[in-house]
Amino acid sequence: MKTKEQFLHILSRFQQDDTVVSVEPFGNGHINDTLKVCVAGGAPKYILQRINHHIFTDVEMLMNNICIVTAHIRRKLEERAEEDIDRKVLTFIPAKDGKYYYFDGENYWRLCLFIPRSRSYEAVTPELSHKAGRAFGDFQSMLADIPEGRLGETIPNFHNMEFRLQQFRDALKANAAGRAGEVEDLIHEINKRARGMCIQEDLYRAGKLKKRINHCDTKVNNVMFDEEGNVLCVIDLDTVMPGFVLSDIGDFIRTGANTGAEDDENLDNVSVNMETFKAYAEGYMETAESFITPLEISLLPYGGRLLTYMQTVRFLTDYINGDTYYKIHRAGHNLQRAEAQFKLLQSLEGHAGEMDSFMGKWL
Ligand code: ADP
Ligand code: GN1
Numbered sequence: 145m146k147t148k149e150q151f152l153h154i155l156s157r158f159q160q161d162d163t164v165v166s167v168e169p170f171g172n173g174h175i176n177d178t179l180k181v182c183v184a185g186g187a188p189k190y191i192l193q194r195i196n197h198h199i200f201t202d203v204e205m206l207m208n209n210i211c212i213v214t215a216h217i218r219r220k221l222e223e224r225a226e227e228d229i230d231r232k233v234l235t236f237i238p239a240k241d242g243k244y245y246y247f248d249g250e251n252y253w254r255l256c257l258f259i260p261r262s263r264s265y266e267a268v269t270p271e272l273s274h275k276a277g278r279a280f281g282d283f284q285s286m287l288a289d290i291p292e293g294r295l296g297e298t299i300p301n302f303h304n305m306e307f308r309l310q311q312f313r314d315a316l317k318a319n320a321a322g323r324a325g326e327v328e329d330l331i332h333e334i335n336k337r338a339r340g341m342c343i344q345e346d347l348y349r350a351g352k353l354k355k356r357i358n359h360c361d362t363k364v365n366n367v368m369f370d371e372e373g374n375v376l377c378v379i380d381l382d383t384v385m386p387g388f389v390l391s392d393i394g395d396f397i398r399t400g401a402n403t404g405a406e407d408d409e410n411l412d413n414v415s416v417n418m419e420t421f422k423a424y425a426e427g428y429m430e431t432a433e434s435f436i437t438p439l440e441i442s443l444l445p446y447g448g449r450l451l452t453y454m455q456t457v458r459f460l461t462d463y464i465n466g467d468t469y470y471k472i473h474r475a476g477h478n479l480q481r482a483e484a485q486f487k488l489l490q491s492l493e494g495h496a497g498e499m500d501s502f503m504g505k506w507l
């Protein structure tokens with residue numbers, strides 16, 4: 145953790161001249177470090193983030209994507225004659241050299257305006273789920289007309305299941321931490337499902353599915369709400385990139401429609417919350433109907449299974465590699481995460497018929 149003087153120096157490299165009174169850690173992500181910056185008078189004015197450049201290796205592309213996306217959304221909001229636009233889209237502050245990040249020789253930093261009188265939620269209710277569904281569907285629909293090739297993949301193949309399975313197989317082969325032998329049952333369960341989890345890549349090659357711009361991190365805490373509980377905007381735009389549409393329902397089902405925690409040590413707590421799923425699907429379809437195809441609609445419940453399977457594979461891969469990607473908070477954490485995700489997958493599989501028939505009303 146840096147000293148206040150070091151933070152003040154970083155902040156002085158951006159195009160702002162506020163008197164900073166405090167810089168404090170904020171939020172609880174696994175990847176970047178987020179800090180809240182308060183200025184004279186005590187009000188929060190900025191969010192300062194240290195970008196994890198080991199994961200987002202092309203910071204130039206990352207910030208270019210984010211600038212395109214925020215400018216595009218701002219234009220859409222203006223066309224809709226929305227009020228209070230500054231609270232409905234993130235505003236990034238350039239550094240003194242005009243770039244949207246500052247490199248201090250070791251780390252990359254970016255600064256954006258703190259959205260006044262806003263809050264996010266960590267726990268999902270059906271009402272929040274419906275609102276988040278609307279917000280992410282609207283986000284995708286606003287970005288649907290960004291021309292192909294405009295945005296880069298900030299993490300190449302981020303939600304490509306074939307690629308994630310390849311990384312898993314590479315990890316098994318290297319067995320760097322000597323842990324593969326401990327997790328044979330889970331490896332078997334993953335291998336059993338592998339082919340059936342690559343449907344999107346198959347359909348894409350067959351020309352039946354197109355790529356869209358997705359958020360790719362659709363957790364409820366990436367939606368900001370105002371004091372009356374209305375959605376202001378979607379934040380955390382690092383992973384906004386072209387990919388397959390199922391990402392943005394799938395990751396919400398995985399993170400929001402779980403009766404337990406992502407890393408629950410008690411697997412009995414973990415199962416799908418159907419009310420949350422239904423609320424998200426309703427909200428999402430209200431705003432996504434403008435662009436989504438019948439094939440994509442029919443695959444939305446599969447999206448929940450896919451993203452949960454993908455996360456099982458990613459956590460287990462990291463465990464086998466010796467915990468090199470995700471921050472862990474205890475020994476065996478990545479394995480516990482993988483086991484809890486697999487339990488959720490089994491529950492989603494058990495409810496697949498019910499989820500499919502729920503989607504029937506849009507088909
Ligand atoms: P992480 O990668 O850590 O998830 P986020 O960008 O999602 O980073 O920020 C973490 C939390 O900080 C969010 O859940 C939200 O509560 C808060 N936050 C982020 N950006 C802003 C902002 N511009 N204004 C107000 N709060 C914000
Ligand atoms: C990471 O930073 P956070 O917690 O929102 C990860 C997601 C995973 C998630 C698992 C860039 O997201 O893909 O689903 O952890 N982000 C990246 O909790 O790898």
Ligand code: MG
Pocket residue numbers: 173365366380
């Ligand atoms: Mg976040």
